[in-house]
Amino acid sequence: MNKDEAVKDLIEYHFDSESELRTVFRFISEREDDPDEPVKLLEVSGATPATGSVDVFGFRSTETFPFRLMIAEVTPEEMDAIRADPSRLPAGWRLDSAVEISRNRL
DSSP states (O other): OOHHHHHHHHHHHHHHHOTTEEEEEEEOOTTTTSTTSOEEEEEEETTSOOOSSOOEEEEOOOSSSOSOEEEEEEOHHHHHHHHHOGGGSOTTOOGGGEEEEEGGGO
16 A cells, blocks of 8 residues: 555545544645655644634554644634644644645545
């Protein structure tokens, strides 16, 4: 399974299991082809508690998802704030290098 297929399956699973998940941003780096480059996802969900920050959680590769994963969740309002001030994103995460995937675009 390549990285793009694995990410598509993971995002599809998240949309299926999280009814309040509205949008997922996948941040693509210049080193995305490197298998050691982690997958970076920002999920926008109405069920996420507002924290005022973008907290990233890291996961090691597993049998079902064979790539390192960094994932953060924000509320729709927090996403609006990120759009207005992209510097709120973690270092190296840039909206202009992100792919936005909505529930109906899988």
